[in-house]
Each structure stands twice: as structure tokens, then as C-alpha cells.
Amino acid sequence: MAGLWPDPAAARAIVAPAKIAVGSDHGGVELKDFLRDALRSQGYTVVDLGTHGSGSVDYPDYAFKVADLVARGQVRVGIIVDGVGIGSCMAANKLPGVRAAACYETFSARNSREHNAANVLCLGGRVIGSALAQDIVKNWLETPFGGGRHAKRVGKIVAIEQRFARGMARNA
Numbered sequence: 001m002a003g004l005w006p007d008p009a010a011a012r013a014i015v016a017p018a019k020i021a022v023g024s025d026h027g028g029v030e031l032k033d034f035l036r037d038a039l040r041s042q043g044y045t046v047v048d049l050g051t052h053g054s055g056s057v058d059y060p061d062y063a064f065k066v067a068d069l070v071a072r073g074q075v076r077v078g079i080i081v082d083g084v085g086i087g088s089c090m091a092a093n094k095l096p097g098v099r100a101a102a103c104y105e106t107f108s109a110r111n112s113r114e115h116n117a118a119n120v121l122c123l124g125g126r127v128i129g130s131a132l133a134q135d136i137v138k139n140w141l142e143t144p145f146g147g148g149r150h151a152k153r154v155g156k157i158v159a160i161e162q163r164f165a166r167g168m169a170r171n172a
Helices: 029-041 059-071 086-092 106-114 130-142 149-171
Strands: 019-024 045-048 077-082 100-102 120-124
Touching (some): 019 029, 019 059, 029 077, 029 130, 059 120, 077 130, 086 100, 086 120, 100 106, 106 130
Parallel strands (some): 019 045, 019 077, 100 120
């Protein structure tokens, strides 16, 4: 399944014209739209999965849409923006092969890629401004996975995921 470790693509920085999925709820739609346009202007191919208005919607629906494309290998990475970033991160991490990280500054963004091979970035539209968000996204995309001792740790995360998935399949 796409998205599982080891994934050689995870080791590289994400450069244009890589395909990126973006999505948001109503709390993050403005920031999502800003980031979508900025990414397109830099040459990235962006798949915008919504929402497209300010009406109230449920963040798990949009987190699932983005994470599903990442997990199935239809995009390299995903970016989800909700009010704070935490709820979407929790929802996205339910999909096998997804390693979502909620980041609020550039250090955690770089760390999530370098140490954890994160493939989904979750941001909070109500807690960070557009300039900081753009800097976080830039750092996140440009940071390659470090491999080495981190590969062993990411492998352990994947092993937990696979062990749980096998247990669920037996109980179905």
C-alpha cells in the first residue's frame, strides 16, 4: 500500500511539480486557499478537496479526503487546515500509511519530516497567520527524511499500524 514505510520517495524533499492535496474545514478555508494559491504559483500541482466556503462543515470529512489520497499514493503529501490543526491530525492518522503532524512553527515542521517522514501537514487557521503558515509549509516541503536511526523508529510506527490492522482483520 502506498504511504507505508519504507517509501523511497519519503527520503526526498517535496519539490515542484509534485502533486499535493489540500483540504480544510470552515475554520481553515481562508488559510487553505492562500496556501493553495502560493503552492500553485511555485509550480506545485495542487488538488483542492475543499471546503470552498465559510459554511460550517465537519473537519474529519476533509481530513479523510486528503489523507486517503496520500495513503493511496495519488499525491505525494497532503496539507489540512482546520481551526487548530489537532482534530484533522487525529482523523488523518487513522488511515494506514499516513503520518500526519500538527505543526505551529518551523522547527516542528522540519522535525516531522526529518525524523518522522510525515506525509500530511496539519495547520490551524485560527492560531497561525498566513506568513508563518507559508514558512512552515516551505520548511516542511523542503526537509527530506533523515533516514538512519529515524528509519528504524518510523519502521516501528509502521509495525504497530500493521499489527493493529491484522488484528482488526481477524476480528471482522
